[in-house]
Amino acid sequence: MDYGLLSSIIHAILVASTPLVFAGLGALIQERAGVLNLGIEGLMIVGALAGFATALAGYPLLMSVLAAALAGALLASIFAVLVLRLYANPVATGLALTLFGLGLAALAGSQYVGQAAPQVDTWAIPVLHHLPVIGHALFSHDPLVYLSILMAFVIWWFLKKSRAGLILRAVGENHTSAHALGFSVRGIRFLAITSGGALAAIGGSYLTLVQTPLFVEGMTAGRGWIALALVVFASWRPFRVIAGAYLFGSVTILQLHSQAFGISIPAQWLSMLPYIVTIVALVLISARGEKGLAAPGSLGKIFRVSR
Amino acid sequence: MTESVAIAERLSASSKQCLGVRGLSKYFGDFAANRDVTLSVDAGEIHALLGENGAGKSTLVKMIYGILKPDTGSMELLAKPYSPDSPSDAKHSGVGMVFQHFAVFDALTVLENIALGLEGRFPDEILAAEIAEVCDRYRLHVELNRRVHDLGAGERQRVEIIRVLMQDPRLLILDEPTSVLTPQETEQLFTTLDRLSDEGRSIIYISHKLDEVRALCDRATLMRAGQVVDVVDPRQESTRSLGEKMIGERLTETKRSKVSSAEKKKARLTVRVGDVYPESTRNVVLNDVYLSVAPGSILGISGVSGNGQDTLFDLLSGELILPNPDSIVLDGEPIAHLGVEKRRFLGLLGAPENRLGHAAIPELTLWENVILTARHTRGILKNDHLISGTSAKAFADEVIKTFDVRTPSLNAKASSLSGGNLQKFLIGRELLGQPKVFVVSNPTWGVDAKAQLFIHQMLMKMADEGASVILISQDIDELLSVTDRICAICHGRLSRTFPTDEMTPEHLGALMLGQEIDS
Numbered sequence: 001m002d003y004g005l006l007s008s009i010i011h012a013i014l015v016a017s018t019p020l021v022f023a024g025l026g027a028l029i030q031e032r033a034g035v036l037n038l039g040i041e042g043l044m045i046v047g048a049l050a051g052f053a054t055a056l057a058g059y060p061l062l063m064s065v066l067a068a069a070l071a072g073a074l075l076a077s078i079f080a081v082l083v084l085r086l087y088a089n090p091v092a093t094g095l096a097l098t099l100f101g102l103g104l105a106a107l108a109g110s111q112y113v114g115q116a117a118p119q120v121d122t123w124a125i126p127v128l129h130h131l132p133v134i135g136h137a138l139f140s141h142d143p144l145v146y147l148s149i150l151m152a153f154v155i156w157w158f159l160k161k162s163r164a165g166l167i168l169r170a171v172g173e174n175h176t177s178a179h180a181l182g183f184s185v186r187g188i189r190f191l192a193i194t195s196g197g198a199l200a201a202i203g204g205s206y207l208t209l210v211q212t213p214l215f216v217e218g219m220t221a222g223r224g225w226i227a228l229a230l231v232v233f234a235s236w237r238p239f240r241v242i243a244g245a246y247l248f249g250s251v252t253i254l255q256l257h258s259q260a261f262g263i264s265i266p267a268q269w270l271s272m273l274p275y276i277v278t279i280v281a282l283v284l285i286s287a288r289g290e291k292g293l294a295a296p297g298s299l300g301k302i303f304r305v306s307r
Numbered sequence: 308m309t310e311s312v313a314i315a316e317r318l319s320a321s322s323k324q325c326l327g328v329r330g331l332s333k334y335f336g337d338f339a340a341n342r343d344v345t346l347s348v349d350a351g352e353i354h355a356l357l358g359e360n361g362a363g364k365s366t367l368v369k370m371i372y373g374i375l376k377p378d379t380g381s382m383e384l385l386a387k388p389y390s391p392d393s394p395s396d397a398k399h400s401g402v403g404m405v406f407q408h409f410a411v412f413d414a415l416t417v418l419e420n421i422a423l424g425l426e427g428r429f430p431d432e433i434l435a436a437e438i439a440e441v442c443d444r445y446r447l448h449v450e451l452n453r454r455v456h457d458l459g460a461g462e463r464q465r466v467e468i469i470r471v472l473m474q475d476p477r478l479l480i481l482d483e484p485t486s487v488l489t490p491q492e493t494e495q496l497f498t499t500l501d502r503l504s505d506e507g508r509s510i511i512y513i514s515h516k517l518d519e520v521r522a523l524c525d526r527a528t529l530m531r532a533g534q535v536v537d538v539v540d541p542r543q544e545s546t547r548s549l550g551e552k553m554i555g556e557r558l559t560e561t562k563r564s565k566v567s568s569a570e571k572k573k574a575r576l577t578v579r580v581g582d583v584y585p586e587s588t589r590n591v592v593l594n595d596v597y598l599s600v601a602p603g604s605i606l607g608i609s610g611v612s613g614n615g616q617d618t619l620f621d622l623l624s625g626e627l628i629l630p631n632p633d634s635i636v637l638d639g640e641p642i643a644h645l646g647v648e649k650r651r652f653l654g655l656l657g658a659p660e661n662r663l664g665h666a667a668i669p670e671l672t673l674w675e676n677v678i679l680t681a682r683h684t685r686g687i688l689k690n691d692h693l694i695s696g697t698s699a700k701a702f703a704d705e706v707i708k709t710f711d712v713r714t715p716s717l718n719a720k721a722s723s724l725s726g727g728n729l730q731k732f733l734i735g736r737e738l739l740g741q742p743k744v745f746v747v748s749n750p751t752w753g754v755d756a757k758a759q760l761f762i763h764q765m766l767m768k769m770a771d772e773g774a775s776v777i778l779i780s781q782d783i784d785e786l787l788s789v790t791d792r793i794c795a796i797c798h799g800r801l802s803r804t805f806p807t808d809e810m811t812p813e814h815l816g817a818l819m820l821g822q823e824i825d826s
Binding site: 162163166167169170173174176177178180181182183294296297 | 374393394395398406409410411412413414415419422423424427428429430
């Protein structure tokens with residue numbers, strides 16, 4: 001085996017997976033709070049455009065990412081108001097958010113089509129990036145790859161080790177009880193939706209800032225849906241989201257390289273793979289019947305205060 | 308004990324009255340859930356709140372706990388004006404509440420559940436140590452690292468109680484705390500409550516169980532139709548007098564009238580089958596089921612919950628079908644292979660134990676729920692496909708009027724009715740359909756005394772009109788007063804059937820424990 005090729009395949013897998021890590025974590029934080037947001041795809045594409053436009057205007061990477069996050073949070077807050085305040089059906093509202101985001105990005109982004117964003121610098125990690133094979137594969141990336149992994153740690157720590165995270169899990173598990181204990185179900189969900197929306201948008205911005213420094217209409221190409229499947233696949237755990245994202249990322253990259261190796265699996269089969277894997281994972285989870293792997297108890301249910 | 312005395316001294320530093328409620332009213336539309344309610348609870352008192360379902364007890368405590376806002380009236384807590392805006396407000400003021408439906412989180416551990424109830428606390432070792440101390444003081448035992456999902460009802464309640472006690476409340480509200488407890492667990496709870504009252508904490512105790520109130524409580528406030536009707540010392544009352552004061556009329560004993568023996572001879576429904584495997588593996592497998600019931604008679608099936616009653620109900624109602632049609636015979640016709648719908652056509656109707664979700668759809672209105680089972684009667688279904696809303700509403704209205712169902716309107720959601728009223732509605736719905744055979748499971752579970760009597764009368768009326776009734780129940784008194792013949796189910800096996808006249812509670816108890824059942 002050619003180690004140089006292996007190294008660059010792994011490198012490419014990380015790059016391909018990073019949008020999924022961000023978007024998956026963004027969906028996860030919302031779902032752990034009991035919110036089913038099918039608008040991830042829309043949030044991603046709006047983030048992709050916002051980040052790209054900021055980068056074209058000459059701002060540094062940090063500003064571009066923040067702009068994407070802000071755009072995502074704003075768009076998600078529309079969803080939050082509709083679902084939490086006006087009791088709109090979350091499934092329909094989420095779908096509408098996806099369609100709205102795709103349309104909005106296509107409209108506002110038409111002026112940017114054909115332009116290229118500036119190259120993002122690589123942050124090679126000192127010493128480690130000199131290691132053979134894995135040096136280039138793992139420790140020679142743009143800052144967002146490291147940020148995505150850091151975010152998984154932060155979210156894991158938040159959910160597992162902080163009181164606010166405990167409250168968020170409680171709200172997602174049983175919103176009636178959480179309300180009875182005096183927690184602001186809607187307040188907590190609003191924060192979860194906006195921060196989750198920001199994360200999904202950062203995932204989208206990774207596409208235009210790093211992966212393909214271009215903006216094209218509909219360029220998220222279903223990644224938002226993969227992210228949603230990923231959260232279920234990961235049984236709502238942050239580190240499994242990373243593992244799942246890299247698995248799905250590998251499938252995408254292998255799909256490209258399999259043609260080079262002369263393996264003729266139709267590309268459509270490989271595109272289906274993430275969803276097939278998710279369905280199999282779901283069946284396995286429900287067959288094992290483990291309570292710890294189940295969805296948050298109040299996921300997707302509408303919360304109303306009776307007063 | 309010295310610790311207990313110290314706590315008592317600290318708590319009694321304030322005045323004698325803990326909670327005073329004056330002229331509290333709460334309206335939902337035109338409906339007065341509470342009208343001019345007055346309540347006084349002393350420090351260290353265990354005060355019972357008694358009343359039928361829908362008498363306004365829950366509304367009152369929800370206002371005390373800040374879940375509902377009163378329309379008029381005022382409250383005083385520890386000699387200070389008290390008007391909580393939210394449950395957390397109430398908590399800050401020293402009011403704690405243990406709900407009937409526990410506000411616990413299944414997927415979280417006991418420790419996490421308790422931490423959630425305490426402001427700014429995290430489930431760490433410091434908290435665990437404090438909880439252990441409280442558990443020790445009040446003799447409450449529960450393992451902190453288990454998931455609530457794996458706990459039984461008694462343990463879940465302990466989690467709630469510990470959570471409330473950790474807040475050092477002056478006033479503790481318990482909403483029907485013993486409805487899900489075994490007698491042993493109830494005794495443990497009473498020990499804990501006595502201990503709390505010795506420390507000078509006040510307790511508002513909501514219950515239907517008059518015996519418990521007499522054994523535990525210092526005073527009882529009786530409520531009826533949203534108003535306070537009396538305040539009594541339950542220890543000076545008999546269970547009967549207390550029940551009558553609560554309902555406002557004399558309870559008439561129900562006794563089964565004799566059925567002519569000629570009628571009894573011929574069986575209307577006969578079940579004769581070997582092993583029956585339920586669809587859900589959680590339900591019990593039945594072995595050698597044999598039972599028969601005659602027209603105009605009531606057969607009681609007693610048993611401790613979880614001994615195969617669910618499977619038996621499914622077998623009779625048609626939710627579970629058998630390959631051999633002859634296993635169940637109705638009026639000479641084999642029906643074991645038929646499903647619920649076809650059996651209903653033949654006159655076999657049922658009312659399952661779980662009222663909300665199985666017998667009725669919680670989110671649908673009463674008249675819509677009528678369509679679910681009664682659609683083939685009274686022209687509700689036109690041309691087999693179109694629903695006549697007018698007919699369904701007329702039918703629902705008839706059920707409501709005939710069986711005294713207390714509801715704002717027939718457009719009320721099934722979930723908004725109290726257990727007793729919903730059960731009256733559901734049995735009435737079947738009764739008006741003039742069943743040949745009626746199968747009902749635990750019809751009076753969680754139903755107040757008056758509705759219980761009414762439901763018993765409905766079942767007897769049904770039998771008097773010639774129906775065969777099969778009553779699956781855990782309530783021995785109910786079975787002995789209502790049925791003609793009686794048998795028991797234990798580990799999926801049925802005992803012999805005895806005439807109810809010859810049955811004693813002791814004998815029935817032995818049957819329920821599986822004695823005399825051949826294996």
